[in-house]
Amino acid sequence: MKSDDIKEAALKYFTIHGYEGASLSQIAEEVGMKKQSLYAHFRGKDDLFLQVLHDAKETELLSKLQYFSNLRSSQPEKDLYGFLQLIVDLFQQNEQLKFWLRMSFFPPAHLQKEVDLEVIDIEEKTQALLQEKFQQWINEGLLHAEHPRIPTLAFFGVVDSIMLELVYMSDTKRLQEKLEASWKVFWRGISIR
Amino acid sequence: MKSDDIKEAALKYFTIHGYEGASLSQIAEEVGMKKQSLYAHFRGKDDLFLQVLHDAKETELLSKLQYFSNLRSSQPEKDLYGFLQLIVDLFQQNEQLKFWLRMSFFPPAHLQKEVDLEVIDIEEKTQALLQEKFQQWINEGLLHAEHPRIPTLAFFGVVDSIMLELVYMSDTKRLQEKLEASWKVFWRGISIR
């Protein structure tokens, strides 16, 4: 499918240059056609962008959902740390997560409304899921007893900071060091000892 | 000074629309002149951007440095939490921090080298400063004994996640909740108990 090639190229340029900085001519050139031909597949730049955005959100959501559903429960230390590693892997496998991060926090001004809807959706779903897990672990006496919203929000904070580090990413060494540090402190902060 | 007015307007549009999305005509209009007149004050768009960037970096660096120098030591809990509040205040007082955050992580592609230099500079300085503080607190037996780099990196992770939340910022309630959660877990993770 040629539409997928276009979306792939668009993802690349949107990620590097942002919405305004990415030009349809460059995207078209990447897939070996003229920019006018893009209009046979998409209604325009906005349409292309929103489809790429939706795809990126869906794959990210799917990855997270299936990670949580494959959890062997009662091992929060393993499961949570594994989630962090999943984020790192997703980031290095494809560009979709980096695109998603950029656009969810710095969306094109005239599409902020549409972007926000996607952001809110994925956020509510993943947060509900994780909070439920924390509730279980706390009930089982595996974690510090407190409202599950606290470790949930704190953990998402760790995830966010790791993703920011992934964006910056001069070298892998520093990333791993920061991940280990954040994880170590976070785990001491939520575990019983 | 008229240059400052221009830089202020430029800061605003760079923050909202990014480098590529911000146009010199809009910036000029904001200060009540034609875009060609900007060239009496700056060599071009890149020059304007880099000066705004440098200013934003300097004020952020200064704020952090003077916060650390005014610390009554031996109260890590108060001092660290106060730093988080400082970040929140800086974000709400002026737009420079939001601009800085956006550009340090998603710089215009053709200026990445120049941006990186500023980012590395501010990062090394603040990190060295904070790590020294942690070393002191650990030596005084106030914090969990470990290499000071660990709580330093973890704390910067908390700071990053709070800043991301500040960027998103639908409502202040949620921000405060996330800050409290991250802080609570972080503090339990580094303190002795």
Place this chain on the structure above:
DNA sequence: AGATAACTTACGAACGTTCGTTAATCAGGG
């Protein structure tokens, strides 16, 4: 099966607009 119609995909040309930038000109104050 073969002819014809309809749809899809790509392209050249051109649209109007905006971009950042340069040059020449002019007003005002020390």
Place this chain on the structure above:
DNA sequence: CCCTGATTAACGAACGTTCGTAAGTTATCT
């Protein structure tokens, strides 16, 4: 009288988008 700062005018280049068209593919009907 120069100097600083603002203006008007104009520049080439790139932007997203539209149109007409040609080629290729698929569907329909006799």
